[in-house]
Amino acid sequence: MSDLQSEQDRSYRLPRIVPPRREGEPPKNANGKLICIVDTRCDHLTFERKCEWSKHMDKHDRPYKCSYPQCSKLQGFTYSGGLLRHEREVHKKHGGPRESLMCPYKDCKRSTGAGFTRKENLNEHLRRVHRRAEDEHPSKSDDPSVLDQDDPAEAQGEDESDLLLGKRKRDATMNEAATTSYGVSEDELRDEVxxxxxxxEEQKRQNAEKDAKIEYLEATIRHFAGQPR
Incomplete structure (x- = not known):
């Protein structure tokens, strides 16, 4: 670790990651349900518990900010794990990034140097760069020296991962470094899903309650309508 990096770590200690506190009570609708008033696109959403409402508001506020000056313009993170990963991979804190994963294609510029910090980024690189090259030059795939894979089971697993990743829509102009350090993480996507x-499910439940209430009221009306005055 460089002297500059050590000095940065001493100057910018990792703050205690705690859930953000919001002043006041969450807004409620006429039915007493918690609602979001930040964006009109959220008008249809309601929340039963304050923790659910707070987690939703984190999507708007992105309260977990990096304290390093060079990241002052960086958009915040929606959860503490995203900030910790950013500090580990970008600022080499918390033990630094995990061991880099290199591209197995020896003639690729990503086979040496910084490499990839995440397996999904390596798989995406293989899919976008080398699978396209193999489609254009099929003979390359027959060369056993192209891939450095000792474990057939691992190779099969990575192939399956490539197929899964191929189904995901990615921005073709975003490079792997931006995805790793500043893009939306896979964990955030899972949380959003x-x-x-x-x-x-909440909307379905509310609709079912409304249907049941309407049916009850209609039955009540029919009951009283059938009674003699």
């Missing part, structure tokens, strides 16, 4: 599923 879970949140949307919860909201969908």
């Amino acid at each position: 879970k949140r949307l599923r919860r909201e969908n």
